[in-house]
Amino acid sequence: MSRHKLVKALDLDEELDDFDGGAESDYGEEVGAEDKEQLRLGTAKVRAVLGPEVSITDKEIEDSLWHYYYDVDKTVNYLLGQRTNSQTPKKTKKQNMDAEVKKPDAPFSIADFFSDSPWLNIPEDRRGEILIEPLYPRGKLLGGTSNPDGAPKSKLAALAAARKKKENQRVEDGQNATSSVALLDKLGHKPRQAKSDNALNLSNPKPSSAITEQTVNEQPRKYSRRKSKGLESPQNDQPVKEGFIRSHSLASPDIEKKPEITPTAGPSVFARTIFGAPTVSQQHDIQTSNRYVLAPDTHAEFDFTGPSPDDIVTKAQNTKGPTKKSHKQPPQPSSGDKSVNAVVQGVGDVTIEEHKVRGKTLDVVAEFERSKPKNAANFVVIGHVDAGKSTLMGRLLYDLNVVDQRTLDKYRKEAERIGKASFALAWVLDQGTEERSRGVTIDIAMNKFETESTSFTILDAPGHRDFIPNMIAGASQADFAVLVIDASTGNFESGLKGQTKEHALLVRSMGVQRIVIAVNKLDTVQWSQDRFDEIFQQVSAFLTSAGFLAKNLAFVPCAGLTGDNIVRKVDHPQASWYTGAPLISLLESSEPITRALEKPLRMTVDDIFRGGVQNPLSVSGRLDAGNVQIGDAVVMMPASQTASIKDLEVDSEPAEWAVAGQNVILHLADIEAKYLKSGDVVCAPSAPIPCITSFIVKILAFEHITPMHCEVHKGRLHAPGRITKLVSQLDKASGAAVKGKKPRMIKPGSVARVVVEVDEQVPLEQGGRVILRAGGETIGAGLVE
Ligand SMILES: Nc1nc2c(ncn2[C@@H]2O[C@H](COP(=O)(O)OP(=O)(O)OP(=O)(O)O)[C@@H](O)[C@H]2O)c(=O)[nH]1
Numbered sequence: 081m082s083r084h085k086l087v088k089a090l091d092l093d094e095e096l097d098d099f100d101g102g103a104e105s106d107y108g109e110e111v112g113a114e115d116k117e118q119l120r121l122g123t124a125k126v127r128a129v130l131g132p133e134v135s136i137t138d139k140e141i142e143d144s145l146w147h148y149y150y151d152v153d154k155t156v157n158y159l160l161g162q163r164t165n166s167q168t169p170k171k172t173k174k175q176n177m178d179a180e181v182k183k184p185d186a187p188f189s190i191a192d193f194f195s196d197s198p199w200l201n202i203p204e205d206r207r208g209e210i211l212i213e214p215l216y217p218r219g220k221l222l223g224g225t226s227n228p229d230g231a232p233k234s235k236l237a238a239l240a241a242a243r244k245k246k247e248n249q250r251v252e253d254g255q256n257a258t259s260s261v262a263l264l265d266k267l268g269h270k271p272r273q274a275k276s277d278n279a280l281n282l283s284n285p286k287p288s289s290a291i292t293e294q295t296v297n298e299q300p301r302k303y304s305r306r307k308s309k310g311l312e313s314p315q316n317d318q319p320v321k322e323g324f325i326r327s328h329s330l331a332s333p334d335i336e337k338k339p340e341i342t343p344t345a346g347p348s349v350f351a352r353t354i355f356g357a358p359t360v361s362q363q364h365d366i367q368t369s370n371r372y373v374l375a376p377d378t379h380a381e382f383d384f385t386g387p388s389p390d391d392i393v394t395k396a397q398n399t400k401g402p403t404k405k406s407h408k409q410p411p412q413p414s415s416g417d418k419s420v421n422a423v424v425q426g427v428g429d430v431t432i433e434e435h436k437v438r439g440k441t442l443d444v445v446a447e448f449e450r451s452k453p454k455n456a457a458n459f460v461v462i463g464h465v466d467a468g469k470s471t472l473m474g475r476l477l478y479d480l481n482v483v484d485q486r487t488l489d490k491y492r493k494e495a496e497r498i499g500k501a502s503f504a505l506a507w508v509l510d511q512g513t514e515e516r517s518r519g520v521t522i523d524i525a526m527n528k529f530e531t532e533s534t535s536f537t538i539l540d541a542p543g544h545r546d547f548i549p550n551m552i553a554g555a556s557q558a559d560f561a562v563l564v565i566d567a568s569t570g571n572f573e574s575g576l577k578g579q580t581k582e583h584a585l586l587v588r589s590m591g592v593q594r595i596v597i598a599v600n601k602l603d604t605v606q607w608s609q610d611r612f613d614e615i616f617q618q619v620s621a622f623l624t625s626a627g628f629l630a631k632n633l634a635f636v637p638c639a640g641l642t643g644d645n646i647v648r649k650v651d652h653p654q655a656s657w658y659t660g661a662p663l664i665s666l667l668e669s670s671e672p673i674t675r676a677l678e679k680p681l682r683m684t685v686d687d688i689f690r691g692g693v694q695n696p697l698s699v700s701g702r703l704d705a706g707n708v709q710i711g712d713a714v715v716m717m718p719a720s721q722t723a724s725i726k727d728l729e730v731d732s733e734p735a736e737w738a739v740a741g742q743n744v745i746l747h748l749a750d751i752e753a754k755y756l757k758s759g760d761v762v763c764a765p766s767a768p769i770p771c772i773t774s775f776i777v778k779i780l781a782f783e784h785i786t787p788m789h790c791e792v793h794k795g796r797l798h799a800p801g802r803i804t805k806l807v808s809q810l811d812k813a814s815g816a817a818v819k820g821k822k823p824r825m826i827k828p829g830s831v832a833r834v835v836v837e838v839d840e841q842v843p844l845e846q847g848g849r850v851i852l853r854a855g856g857e858t859i860g861a862g863l864v865e
Contacts, residue, residue: 114578118150121570125152126159134163149465149520149544157499444707444737445677454530455672456741458537458702460555460592462583463564464575465543468600470521472564472640473540474505476664479647482529483508505641509540522547524554526743528731531668535731537743543579548858549793552586552851553686556795557702557743559673560594561587562663565619567611567637568604576618582782582858585626589780589861590849594632595623596666603639607654612637634666675740680767681706681714683744684795685760688753695727695747699756701795702743706764709737716751717761717843718771723751759797761843771841776807777850778815778833779862785826785834790859792838793851801838803852808833826860833865 122145123138129152130136136159148154461469477483491507500519503510509525510516521542528537539554555561563584566575584595597619605611616635624630637658638645644652645662686701708714712725727747730738738744746762761769779785785803792799806824808817810831817833826832836852844850848864 112578114574115146117570117574117577119145121574122150122152122155126155129156130159134159136163149518151466151519153499153502154519441711442709442737444709444739447737448677448707448739455534455670456537457534457559457667457670457673458539458557458743459560459562459596459667459670460539460541460551460558460587461562461564462541462551462555462579462587463543464566464571464579464583465520465545466571467543467564467566467575467580468640469543469564470506470509470525470540471503472562472598472600472638472646472663473527473538474508475640475643475646476538477508477527477529478505479643480529480531480664482527502641509538520544523550531664533668534670536667537731541583543583545579545582545856548579548582548586549798549853551583552590552793553796555583555587555590555592556684556849557686558587558590558592559741560596560670561592562596562598562667563619564598564600564640565615566601567599567615568601571601572615576622580619581622581626584623584628585780585782586851586858586861588627589851593628594670595628595634596663597623597633597635598640598663599635599637600640602637602655603642603644607637607650607652607658609657612658634669636660636663636666638663673741676705677707677739679705679740681708681712681762681764682769683708683746683762684797685716685756685758685762686796687758688756690753691747697749697751697753697756698745698747699760699762700743700745701762703738703740705740707737707739708744708746708762713765714746714748714762715765715768716755717763717769718841719755719760720768720771721751721755722765723748725749759795763843769843769845771843773839773841774804774835774837775844776833776835776865777852777862778810778831778865779826779852779860781826781828781830781832781860783828783854783857783859785832785859786824788854788859790836790852790854792836792842793853794842794844794848797842799838799840799842801836803834804837805835806832807835 119142123141126141126145127136140159141155144155144158145152148158461473463469474483478488488504488508492501492504495501495504495507495516498517500516503516503519506519506521507516509527510521511525512522515522521540521544523542525540526537527540528535530536539558541551541554542548543551561584563580565580566572587595597616599612599615602608602612612635620630620633620635623633636645637655638650640646644650644655645658647662647664649662650658682704683699683701684704685699688697688699690696691698708725708728710725710727713722714725715722725746726749728735728738729745729747730742732745735744763769785806787803787805789800789802792801806822806826809823809826810816810833811818812831815831823832826834836850844864846864850862850864851858852860852862
């Protein structure tokens with residue numbers, strides 16, 4: 081039994097007589113009457129487009145329509161494409177063999193797997209070889225290889241051997257075998273007086289820059305960073321500058337042959353701090369000469385017998401008090417070097433912003449009242465699949481300049497490219513790749529716009545029945561609904577039997593009282609007043625029988641695609657019969673929402689995300705009740721874990737506080753992500769929501785209900801469970817229990833009290849609204865007692 085029976089019970093019998101429930105189909109799913117109708121209409125449309133010359137079976141068309149969610153354009157494209165492919169030349173023997181290999185049952189081998197990869201079939205004689213020479217010598221070469229097997233030496237190995245030989249020679253010659261590192265130390269200390277050291281080829285041949293043997297011996301135990309830079313190369317025949325040494329000294333002869341990179345900039349501020357500023361002549365060299373590498377300022381040498389600069393800095397930081405922005409001086413390094421001192425001083429002054437949640441200080445309710453806020457409203461856009469919901473909202477945002485022309489042009493181009501040109505406006509809302517390629521909304525899309533009087537949040541719901549849980553999540557945050565109806569021939573009828581009614585019933589069950597009905601796509605019926613009247617009659621009859629008050633229904637004829645009667649009034653001559661307001665005015669006439677400001681805090685978590693270093697863990701949702709401010713402690717249910725509000729945003733803007741009715745992001749501290757999930761409830765620690773595994777609920781049955789398995793939905797919460805007991809059937813008018821035997825089954829359209837049990841604890845309290853679903857169908861909805 082399906083939805084129609086409920087509607088029957090709601091006095092719409094005449095619409096339901098032809099509906100015989102679902103039947104198991106080839107598609108492995110229940111094909112309801114609305115699907116059958118869609119398939120029938122779709123098949124006719126596809127046939128009309130394809131023309132009689134294309135021979136194709138109804139089954140083929142229906143299969144494609146089913147796959148493409150009744151999208152006629154896509155189905156036609158696909159079928160035509162298939163026809164074209166089938167006319168392409170027959171496969172070669174090789175291709176057939178490849179196909180054989182791909183058979184899922186064939187044993188898998190890597191060769192088979194890559195057999196169709198074209199790059200593997202290149203004949204030997206046409207293959208090129210790509211050799212990538214390593215830039216730097218690797219492995220043993222740096223130390224010089226012994227080359228025991230007499231194999232030819234590499235250039236670097238030869239160089240290393242030559243160096244070694246020279247070194248040995250020097251020792252033999254009785255020269256002081258002071259390491260080149262020490263020589264460079266000396267060089268750094270007294271570069272201007274240094275004399276040439278011919279043995280090491282380090283110096284400028286000019287006497288003024290020569291290094292003496294005596295100066296080498298003066299500082300034998302000091303090390304400079306130059307050692308680690310390997311600047312002791314005997315190949316260096318360039319002048320040694322104070323603080324700067326030509327990079328040639330680093331390079332092997334091979335590398336030297338490579339083109340030099342012309343410098344474009346001098347040393348950075350950091351480099352100047354560490355190594356000292358270049359002299360005027362060095363700056364000139366940088367600008368005019370080849371590449372330079374920075375060598376440390378000779379004054380920055382460090383004696384390993386004392387603490388390292390790191391140790392000094394760490395010690396300096398450790399001696400800082402716990403207070404923020406302390407300017408206490410760190411201890412001075414023993415070397416007394418100015419640059420190191422400057423760095424240490426700088427690091428000591430660096431403050432690390434310690435995370436501290438501010439204490440609560442505000443009277444939020446008073447602040448809210450003082451702020452004289454604009455009226456705010458969330459509305460959910462509902463309706464049968466392809467009714468034009470996203471297009472309508474895209475048009476609304478475009479006409480209100482929330483979306484600019486450039487963005488829309490981009491969407492148009494991209495949509496055209498994938499053969500979905502008519503969906504460009506829908507792309508404003510449908511941002512997912514799959515949503516765009518399939519032309520179907522899958523999850524709730526949220527968007528904001530403001531008019532003079534009201535700040536609105538759009539919750540664009542998916543129309544396809546497979547995504548009803550997402551639609552429920554959106555509807556749970558809505559103050560009112562916009563029901564979009566496709567007025568085109570045949571589509572209104574199939575929509576009425578499909579999700580038009582189901583969506584309307586769901587939003588009503590979730591407490592939505594006001595509904596604006598956008599009778600859309602009137603351009604397809606030449607703005608026929610008769611068509612509009614017909615739709616008005618049927619839909620208003622259904623909605624009033626579903627519990628909406630007539631005064632809370634507002635109808636507007638419109639065409640989202642053309643923008644008629646959305647923001648601007650329709651000026652089509654065929655639409656002269658309509659004298660009412662456009663859609664935007666009907667939205668604006670929504671009454672201000674009542675906010676439960678003083679009640680304990682409740683926010684159902686819609687989404688959880690990790691923001692980054694500043695805000696590592698955040699949750700978003702709408703505040704159902706109460707208020708919150710930075711510094712508040714909250715408790716997450718059902719995990720029962722406390723957290724603190726480190727920061728918050730209202731409508732994506734930083735804020736100090738938020739109140740019921742606002743869409744917020746809470747940046748949390750002192751809690752781990754594992755304690756959070758969508759559907760959880762953020763509560764005041766003084767009044768957390770109860771978490772229960774069994775509850776009594778007063779439901780309106782959408783289907784036949786017996787003790788059965790079901791899923792409990794509340795916002796983003798989905799919990800598997802079962803109806804364990806039918807307590808009583810209730811009188812619809814009085815709500816009193818009908819006397820007599822306990823019911824064994826609840827009929828669609830009846831109201832009953834039942835017991836529901838869930839597998840895990842769920843945060844639910846009296847008055848909470850839940851939806852019960854089973855087997856992909858909504859079976860009932862009601863209030864937790
Ligand atoms: N002629 C005409 N076509 C429209 C109009 N509004 C929407 N469409 C077309 O209807 C198709 C479906 O539009 P969508 O906006 O994706 O429909 P939807 O209701 O959002 O679909 P789901 O979210 O997937 O349920 C697109 O091809 C639109 O171009 C209209 O006013 N007139």
